[in-house]
Structures are given as C-alpha cells and as structure tokens.
Amino acid sequence: MNQYIMALDQGTTSSRTILFDRKGTIVAQANQEFEQIFPKPGWVEHNPEEIWQTQLQTMRQVLKETGIDGTQIAAIGITNQRETTIVWNRKTGKPVYNAIVWQCRRTSPLIEQMVKAGYQETIRRKTGLVPDAYFSGTKIQWILENAIGAKEQVEDLLFGTVDAWLMWNLSGGNIHATDVTNASRTMLYSIHTLEWDDELLKLMNIPKTMLPKVQSSSGIFGYTKKELLGAQIPISGVAGDQQAALFGQCCFKKGDVKNTYGTGCFLLMNTGDTPVQSKNGLVTTIAASTGPVEYALEGSVFVAGAAVQWLRDEMRMIESAPESEQAALQVEDTGGVYVVPAFTGLGAPYWKQNARGMVTGLTRGSRKEHLIRAVLEALAYQTYDVLGAMEQDADIPIQTLKADGGASKNNLLMQFQADITGAQVVRPSVIETTGLGAAYLAGLAVGYWNSKEEIIKNNSTSDVFSPKMERAAAEEKLKGWKQAVSCALFYAQEEARLKEKE
Numbered sequence: 001m002n003q004y005i006m007a008l009d010q011g012t013t014s015s016r017t018i019l020f021d022r023k024g025t026i027v028a029q030a031n032q033e034f035e036q037i038f039p040k041p042g043w044v045e046h047n048p049e050e051i052w053q054t055q056l057q058t059m060r061q062v063l064k065e066t067g068i069d070g071t072q073i074a075a076i077g078i079t080n081q082r083e084t085t086i087v088w089n090r091k092t093g094k095p096v097y098n099a100i101v102w103q104c105r106r107t108s109p110l111i112e113q114m115v116k117a118g119y120q121e122t123i124r125r126k127t128g129l130v131p132d133a134y135f136s137g138t139k140i141q142w143i144l145e146n147a148i149g150a151k152e153q154v155e156d157l158l159f160g161t162v163d164a165w166l167m168w169n170l171s172g173g174n175i176h177a178t179d180v181t182n183a184s185r186t187m188l189y190s191i192h193t194l195e196w197d198d199e200l201l202k203l204m205n206i207p208k209t210m211l212p213k214v215q216s217s218s219g220i221f222g223y224t225k226k227e228l229l230g231a232q233i234p235i236s237g238v239a240g241d242q243q244a245a246l247f248g249q250c251c252f253k254k255g256d257v258k259n260t261y262g263t264g265c266f267l268l269m270n271t272g273d274t275p276v277q278s279k280n281g282l283v284t285t286i287a288a289s290t291g292p293v294e295y296a297l298e299g300s301v302f303v304a305g306a307a308v309q310w311l312r313d314e315m316r317m318i319e320s321a322p323e324s325e326q327a328a329l330q331v332e333d334t335g336g337v338y339v340v341p342a343f344t345g346l347g348a349p350y351w352k353q354n355a356r357g358m359v360t361g362l363t364r365g366s367r368k369e370h371l372i373r374a375v376l377e378a379l380a381y382q383t384y385d386v387l388g389a390m391e392q393d394a395d396i397p398i399q400t401l402k403a404d405g406g407a408s409k410n411n412l413l414m415q416f417q418a419d420i421t422g423a424q425v426v427r428p429s430v431i432e433t434t435g436l437g438a439a440y441l442a443g444l445a446v447g448y449w450n451s452k453e454e455i456i457k458n459n460s461t462s463d464v465f466s467p468k469m470e471r472a473a474a475e476e477k478l479k480g481w482k483q484a485v486s487c488a489l490f491y492a493q494e495e496a497r498l499k500e501k502e
C-alpha cells in the first residue's frame, strides 16, 4: 500500500492539512477557517480548542476524501503560525486563556519597560531578535499576570507555541516539545547556546518548568494516540511557517533566499552555521535543518498583498486580487506614480513606526491603472530594499530569489521583481511550500525520503523570470521609489515634530 506524509499547516486564519506523496505532489488537502477574536483595539486572540478541533477535522477530512488509512501515513509534519502563545494546565489539558496571536500588541508597554531598563542589547545578543511584543516572551508574562487563576496553578502550567499545543493534543498529553525554529521566536531562547535563557526567564517572570523540551526540526517528537486516526503515527518534523517555507523551497545552502508574497512579505536567507548579526534591522533566527543547527536572516514587509486587498476592498478599483494583473497590463508603466504602502509604518530597513502611506508623482494624466500598477510594483520595491539589507549584512550577492505565497501567482509582479533586483525569480510548481517544508522535515526523519538530494530532484520549478529591463532603466525607477520613501519618512519626521510641540 502507498505511503504518504501528512503536513499540518496551522496558519493565522485557517488550519490546513495536506497529504504529499513521494514526489512531493499534493494528493489531497482540506482547509478550515476559524474565528479571529479582537477583544480590544490592537488585541488579537484565537480559541486554542478551536485551533485543535479545526486541525483535527481537516486531518480526518483528507483521509476520508481519499480513502487513505491512518496506517498509510508514514509520518506527520507540523508547521505553524509563529510566536502565538498558549498556556494550559498539564493535569486538565485546558488552556487558562485564549491563544495570544503574534499580531497582538497588548504587551508593548512591557517591552517599553524592558528597553528603558537597558535590556535591548542583551535580548538582541542572546536571541537575535529586536525586543518586540510580537514575540512570545511577554505574551506568556501577560497571561501569568492577568489570566484568572493562573497564579494559583502556576506549577501545573505549560507553555507552547501552536506546534507544541497540537503535539500535546495529538499525543494525548504525552508530548510537551517544540523545535528550535519555534523556540527561536520566543525571545527566551539563546540561539547560540541552544538553551532557554535563565536571565531572560527571570526578566519576564516565567518559571522554567512551563517550557517545552526543544528538539531539532527533523526527528521523532512522539506518536499520535491511536484513537485519533486509527494508528500511532510518528510526528517527526516541526518548523515555524517561514522556516518551513525556506526548507520547502530547498534553500539548503548558505546564501539561498526565499520570499513569501502573502499579506505581508517574509524574506529569509539561509546563512549556514553562522548567526549573522544585522546592522540593518533584520532579525537573526534559527533555520530548519536536518543536521547541526543552521541560521537565517529574516526581514519582513508589513503590507504587501494587503495593499492589493486595499485596492479591492477600500479603493474598489478591482474586483479580485488577480484582476490587479490585467489592470496593470493596460498601462506600460505607472506614469511616474509611486505608492508607498506604509499603512502601519515602515519596517526593515527603515523602521519608522509613524510613517504612513504615500502616493507620489500624480499628474493630470494619472489613471486608476497607474495606481494599481504602482501598488504591485511597490511589493517588488519593498522586497528590493530588504534584499539589499540582507546582501549587506551577509556579504553575499543574491542571484536567485525563490518566490511563493498568494501574490507570487502574479506574473507581472514576478517579472518586475526580476527586473528591479537584477536577480532571477524562481517560482516552484507547488507554492504550498510551507506544508511541503514540514512534510520534507518529517519524511527525512523517518526515511520516507533518504536525502536532501532526493528532495532537490523532486522539487520542480514551474517558472523562471529573468531580468529583462536595462539596468539604467531599473536604476531610474528605483530613484523614483527612493524619492517616494523619503516623502513617507519626511511625513514621519513631521509627525514626531508636531507631537513634540503639543
């Protein structure tokens, strides 16, 4: 009987299960959305039970649809929304609070206190991260301080990111573990010694007894309990979503880079066995690997595909995201129009929280199609900026960029990305690279695949976009982009000046 790998892709808005065969082809997939809870402005939560139930239902759904039996699953791989924090009681298995989602800003004041107390450099040196409410540390601290009854039962409490929560439930409470990539996003884990850091735990008042055991991303974490899927299946691959995508894109060598064009953009570069410290506001993180620890540089763009959604939902210039391509093709270029989608400030390499969106270069002849094209091009320009920062930090020139995520389906965007960066942009045939990465990590651990070389052979490229634009023309366009960014930065500066006056 054929054997398959089951990948659980637990994302921010939905839980998904994908079955892969030996060729890395998708055999079946199922998806279920779940509730987004916004108790206050800036707060974001999920119900952990709903995360688990939707995940379990999609697992059962793919088996039912295909008639595949639990005994035909060679292994399970898990990839997950990163940083999202769950605390539960080890005796009852019940969470003491909702999951606090990575997007949630409620712990910003705790971060401000830490920075004021001078911990910025310590955190950066030990964890590779810029202190931020985004990471799990202060979210755990908040739950322990604020969840009703948490203090009283603290000895029985366990913390986990979503991967750990799923493993706990899959194994009937036998596994309390996570992998190095997820641990590296907690702001509690030393990426150098590969241990939970006592100083940071003390700083955030978190008892060590709560923390999961940390394992390599590829290896056996434990087994599912038989009642769930009719077999005890090894769980043998775990990685946070962006690291899983890096692995799924076969970025195994130092200098390999992938960019996921989703709601935001996430760029990761494999930097091999060296944790490169950024001078340009990127973070250092652990990459998923099958052997000794590997590192990655990571930079994100807050608003990418979300700007296309903005054109659709708020501006009402297009009916669907894919329509942006046809609209943009109706004009030769943007006619000098630039859009800087700094709706929530500017991230790497600018880091200006109070920058706001900007449209520059409007003339009497500017049309809606120019604006739509300018939005698509903005995704490429923002990526160019982060890539530049990565090249500088790692001192490695980037010749190939591997693309995935929803907006990577846009050919105009992919071609423009190649033109602007002067690098080849490669889009794989399976753009579910996150799930694929988790499947590869799991399959390699149990001998379903024998080596990374075998996987590389599997990995089929569907399209390659090579630079076609003259370099001088690309530079000219980049000049306009830089000018537009300067306007957004100037706005931020004025904003700060006016606030100070008040």
Ligand code: ADP
Residues within 6 Å of the ligand: 261, 262, 263, 264, 304, 305, 306, 307, 308, 309, 321, 322, 323, 324, 325, 405, 406, 407, 408, 409, 410
């Ligand atoms: P996420 O995982 O962040 O939810 P996805 O990878 O599913 O995101 O990609 C969805 C994003 O991609 C949306 O923001 C959408 O606007 C954008 N998108 C999807 N298809 C296209 C397209 N053909 N052209 C441009 N943008 C697109």
